Amino acid sequence: MKRIRCPKCENYLLFDETKYSEGQSLVFVCEHCGKQFSIRLGKTKMRAPQKEERPDEEEFKDAFGSITVIENVFGFKQVLPLQEGDNVIGRRCVGTNINTPIETSDMSMDRRHCIINVKRNKQGKLVYT
Ligand SMILES: [Zn+2]
Structure with missing residues (x-):
């Protein structure tokens, strides 16, 4: 399965890319906001998953560590690196300026949920x- 982001509301949609062939245009209707949009399957979209989609806590263990968002019905597993100073954590949303945004469709998560401060x-x- 692959995921694509709705250009309007930025929620993710899932589709089974193995059912389609390269170069085919697909039309989606966002289940969250009703936006209709299309993508074309190309070589770049059919590559192995990007690093972003295979998060790994090990990657950040030498820096300031990371927080792990556990996969649930609202979103995928995410590993978000922490930085020195305040890490403002919340639901990723257009117009909310935080430095540790979480991708989720769980509207009960605050856009500014908590702050983890890292210092030496x-x-x-x-x-x-
Ligand atoms: Zn949408």
Whole structure:
């Protein structure tokens, strides 16, 4: 299965790319907002999943660590790297300016949910608040 993002509301739609051939144009109707849009299957879209779709906590263990969003009916697993200072975490939404956005269709998640602060203490150890 592949996912594409609705250009209007930015929610993800799933489709089975194996049912279609390369170069074929597909029309989708977004189940969230009703927007109709089309994509063309090309070589670039049929490649192996991007790194983004195979998140790995190991990748960030040498930096400031990461938070893992557990996959559920509202969204895919995501691994979001943390940075030094305030990490403002919330639901990704157009117009909300936060530095750790989570892709989800769960409207009960706040757009600004919480802040994790990362800093080093005098011993050089990372402190998470
Ligand atoms: Zn939409």
